[in-house]
Amino acid sequence: MLTVDFSQFPIEAGDRVLDLGCGFGRHAFEAYRRGAHVVAVDRSQDEVSSVTAMFRAMASAGEAPGDVVARAVRADLLSLPFPDASFDVVMASEVLEHIPDDDLAMAEIARVVRPGGRVAVTVPRWWPERVCWALSREYHDVAGGHVRIYKGDDLERRLADAGLQPRGSHHAHALHAPYWWLNCALGKESVPSRLYHQVLVWDIMKRPWVTRAAEQALNPVLGKSLVVYADKPIAASGAVSAAA
Numbered sequence: 182m183l184t185v186d187f188s189q190f191p192i193e194a195g196d197r198v199l200d201l202g203c204g205f206g207r208h209a210f211e212a213y214r215r216g217a218h219v220v221a222v223d224r225s226q227d228e229v230s231s232v233t234a235m236f237r238a239m240a241s242a243g244e245a246p247g248d249v250v251a252r253a254v255r256a257d258l259l260s261l262p263f264p265d266a267s268f269d270v271v272m273a274s275e276v277l278e279h280i281p282d283d284d285l286a287m288a289e290i291a292r293v294v295r296p297g298g299r300v301a302v303t304v305p306r307w308w309p310e311r312v313c314w315a316l317s318r319e320y321h322d323v324a325g326g327h328v329r330i331y332k333g334d335d336l337e338r339r340l341a342d343a344g345l346q347p348r349g350s351h352h353a354h355a356l357h358a359p360y361w362w363l364n365c366a367l368g369k370e371s372v373p374s375r376l377y378h379q380v381l382v383w384d385i386m387k388r389p390w391v392t393r394a395a396e397q398a399l400n401p402v403l404g405k406s407l408v409v410y411a412d413k414p415i416a417a418s419g420a421v422s423a424a425a
Contacts, residue, residue, distance in 0.1 A: 182385050183207060184274050184303045184353050184406050192217050192270060194246070199268040199293060201258050202276025206232040209251070214244055217270070219251040222258070229253045258286050266295040274303040275406065278327045287343035291413060300345055300411045304331045309358040309405050317365035333407055345411040352404025355396050356384065361405065 185208055192198060194216030200209040203221035205228055213219045213236065221232050232253035239245050256262055258273075259282060271294045273286075280286045294300055305313075310330045313320045321327040337347040360381060363374045384392045
C-alpha cells in the first residue's frame with residue numbers, strides 16, 4: 182500500500198533514493214523495482230533487518246535490475262550519516278509527526294537532497310487525525326507516538342522555510358480513516374475493528390475496481406494521509422545553508 186503516488190512523483194532508473202522512516206519498506210521496494218539505487222533508513226533494528234532481507238530476496242528473484250544497489254541502515258533522521266546533496270530523491274512517509282524537533286528533521290531532508298532533486302513528505306491529515314486524538318488519548322500519548330498534527334498549508338510553509346519548494350499535494354487512504362476511528366473508539370480487538378481490517382487486507386491484496394474507485398472519489402474529503410511534493414531549487418537557499 183503506497184502513500185506516495187509514483188505517477189506524480191516519478192522515480193527514474195539510476196536515481197539515488199533515500200527513504201526515511203522506511204518502516205517495513207513499502208516505498209523503498211517500489212523505488213528499487215523501478216531501478217533506483219536505494220538507501221532505506223529507520224531507527225528500528227528489526228525493521229532495518231526485515232528490509233535488508235527483502236532487498237536480498239528481491240535481488241535473488243530478479244525483481245530489480247542487477248546493476249542497482251539497495252541497502253537498509255539504522256540511523257537518526259536528526260543527524261543523517263550522509264554528505265550534503267547525496268540523493269536525487271528523498272521520501273519521508275508518516276515520520277515527521279513522531280519527531281519533536283521536526284524543524285531539524287526538515288533541515289536534514291533539505292541538506293541531503295541535491296539541488297534540483299525531489300522530495301515527498303507524507304503525514305496524517307489534520308481533521309481525520311484530530312478525530313483520532315479526540316477519541317483516544319492512547320492513540321498518540323505513548324512513547325514514539327504522534328506529537329503534533331499538521332495542516333497542509335503549515336507543512337508546505339515549513340518545508341519552504343527549510344529551503345524546499347512545494348509544488349503539489351494530494352490526500353490518500355480514505356478507506357483507512359474509519360478503521361482508525363474504530364480502533365480509537367472501540368479498540369483494535371473489537372469485532373467492528375477486526376472485520377474492517379479484513380476488508381482492508383482484502384482490498385490491498387485484490388485491489389477490486391469498486392474500492393479503488395471509491396477511495397479515489399473519497400480521498401479529497403476523507404483521505405487519512407496528506408502527501409506533499411517539493412523540489413530543492415538549483416540555487417541553494419540561505420535557509421538550507423544556515424541549517425546545515
